[in-house]
Amino acid sequence: MQRHSTRIRPWATALLLAGVLPAAHAAWPDDQPIEVVVGFAAGGGTDLMARALAPFIEKRLGGHARVVVLNKPGASGEIANAYVARAKADGYTLGIINVPGFSFLPLYKKTQYRVEDFTLVARVVNDPTVLIAKRDARYASLARIVDALAKSPKSLSFGYNGVGTNGNLALLQLQKIAKVQPNDVPFKGTAESKTAVLGGHLDYAFVSAGEVPELRSGTSNLRAIAQFGEQRSSALPDIPTATEAGYAVTMTSERGYAAPKGVPAQVIARLQKAIADSIADPDFIKAASSDAPVLAYLPGAEWQASLARQAPALREIADRMPKE
The missing domain is CATH 3.40.190.10 (Periplasmic binding protein-like II)
Structure with a gap:
């Protein structure tokens, strides 16, 4: 009687290498670090916020989640924004966007990114x-x-x-x-x-x-x-507003997280919850004492609606400026 060989045939090996059988790999966010890109130099408010939040977001995401901060300063944040816009929409590349610059630059000149290239995740600060x-x-x-x-x-x-x-x-x-x-x-x-x-x-x-x-x-x-807020901030209650001094100028700085367009909705939802829970954590508030008075969480959809309301005023300023 003929015996059957138990050796793996060459064609079977090829099928395995080609991935016919499912590969074993970790699910997001466990199999590689989440890169958070900051468009300004280390030591500034955006950088400090991103670094202070990173370990708290890791904790909320759980498992083997790791968050690393990458600085790509220059061009008023455009370099970093373009990097994020071109990244794979897999949840492993996020950007800290700075408003109004993020919205204003494409109104003022031809940029390497469009506002439409992003999904807003969450606002953290309104400063x-x-x-x-x-x-x-x-x-x-x-x-x-x-x-x-x-x-x-x-x-x-x-x-x-x-x-x-x-x-x-x-x-x-x-x-x-x-x-x-x-x-x-x-x-x-x-x-x-x-x-x-x-x-x-x-x-x-x-x-x-x-x-x-x-x-x-x-x-x-x-x-x-x-x-230059509409009213005095609790961070600086003794400092007059420009309006009080007779000059009706208001301008705030909003900072938060955005992802490349196309990141799965369930990933965005997990990130939103992790960020919301992190900025409500008493330990984070204590660690981020400089940002504590100006924390102002908004989920991405609400932040997007807020930015849409601001767009006409920014366009009016852009239209007055000489174009590059």
């Missing part, structure tokens, strides 16, 4: 813009700054984090309303502009309130001149 200076600044009120510029155009320098960012748009609005000409200086991140102010190389900088927690300590060499 008023603040004008800061050295504690011994010659002009320590918005009215005196405007008066100095009226007498001597471009005599004072103002830093911000690139074209289309909240600082840039706040300065443009102030310039229009007050009819003055500032000397504007773009930077790659808030850490750089704060250093320039402290070093005496820059007179003023537009930053977000959450990026200057040292102002609340009373021991900083920086001071806040004005804030």
